[in-house]
Amino acid sequence: MTSTDRRVVVLSTRDIPGDREHVVHNCEDCACPVSGERAARELPELPAAPLLRAREVVEVPLEPGYFALFSPHGGGGVVVVDTAGRELLETFAEPTPASSVVAGSPSLEQAIRTLVGFDVLHPVGRPPAPVFEPSTELTAWLHVTNKCNLRCPYCYVHKSEEAMDDDVAKDSVDALVASAKRHGFRSLRLKYAGGEASMNAAVLLHLHDHATALCRDAGLGLSAVLLSNGVALNGALVSALRTRDIRVMISLDGLGETHDAQRPTVGGKPSSALVLRTIDRLLDAGISPHLSITVTNRNVDGIADVVRMAVRRDLTFSINFFRDNDCAASFDDLQYAEQAMVEGLDRTFAVIEEVLPRRSVLGSVLDRGQLVAPRRRACGVGDDYVVIDQSGGIAQCHMEITRVVGNVRTDDPVSAIRSGQGVRNLLADTKTGCRDCSWRNWCSSGCAAATFRATGRWDVQSPNCGIYRAIYPRAVRLEGLRILRYARRSA
Ligand code: SF4
Ligand code: SF4
Incomplete structure (x- = not known):
């Protein structure tokens, strides 16, 4: 001062x-x-x-x-x-x-x-x-199962009984570690995902232990996170995660009915009580989960409540906007209107202002953007982000997981995603509408896949542009x- x-x-x-x-x-x-x-x-x-x-x-x-x-x-x-x-x-x-x-x-x-x-x-x-800091970390999404015990309408995964086995898991880790070394990365970040990744817990833990040993030998840093719906993490798995220092991200889209409206079980039952029980279980075990809040037209009025809960319990969270995809296309009540989203976020920001946590929200409340460090792209697709499906197929983005650009048994993952012809993750300052916008290094033009889905073009500003411009000054406040x-x- x-x-x-x-x-x-x-x-x-x-x-x-x-x-x-x-x-x-x-x-x-x-x-x-x-x-x-x-x-x-x-x-x-x-x-x-x-x-x-x-x-x-x-x-x-x-x-x-x-x-x-x-x-x-x-x-x-x-x-x-x-x-x-x-x-x-x-x-x-x-x-x-x-x-x-x-x-x-x-x-x-x-x-x-x-x-x-x-x-x-x-x-x-x-x-x-x-x-723009050069990337030193390779991030890999490991799609360890196609199974899930929920049926969220916005999910982009065609569910099936297919799951990654130990052989594919081992080959995937081998390929990732070799690729990270070859391309000069200093660390590897693994995201265990699905489907519901905890439904293939044994393979996930073997995979992690193998990655720990290999990264240690290769001189690479390693961090990992389980992306979970939080419905059924039992005590044994929680303890195994804690022992291995695997972080946990839980999807929670509201409290009570707000969450249940878009995250029902396979049988159509509510899931919010189960998720809250898991959060308590994790906290009791010394794991502070990160909450992921996906906003659609169904829950936009309820996100303030879940953010209030997160802030009061000192849980980190991130707000991300629903991204349209083929699986969600039949649910026409998910698409949000720009004004409704801005108003919902306004109410959420009012809650944060009321509680005013010590923790900054500059990296949490701005969808794919942030106000922490300038970035020319919203994500690492085509550069430092690899997706591996349950069969060892390599993809550029988990939203495009079926568009395979290689296989861990035959291809170098980083080379495969860099030369892949799928998502064109262009620099924000080359896009029409963005190149002269003062927010371009902060929203970084939003999600490339979502922009293409909405506009049929890779080279234009995000369909969320109006929302970004409205909420960024409020985040500064x-x-x-x-x-x-x-x-x-x-x-
Ligand atoms: S606010 Fe809009 S125009 Fe500006 S950089 Fe972001 S998407 Fe592009
Ligand atoms: S293209 Fe979009 S969905 Fe895919 S990793 Fe980037 S921001 Fe995420």
């Missing part, structure tokens, strides 16, 4: 001790990988060149006298200023040497360095430019309020 004789206040996440741990860096929901994670931010020395206010800085009012600032062409993160801090910023509407403003005040110097560090101010001739509360407390 910077408070000077001019009473200038400039706050950032740097003023909240240990704040990097309060950000969700990996969206666990649909297994879309998040490439890049912002490093701990160091403030620059006071530049000698005259400073200028950055263009298109988003300014959102907070409580009276305070404002959140976000520089969309920079490296991410929000800064909070008071009225005097805002006036300080206006000093730099024209190129002005910092030294003439600082006039020997250490706290003013700190305030200006923070504004430069968060790309709100910049030296003349050197406007902020996003740094939430982050500003959080910084204001917790930075003040720690000051």
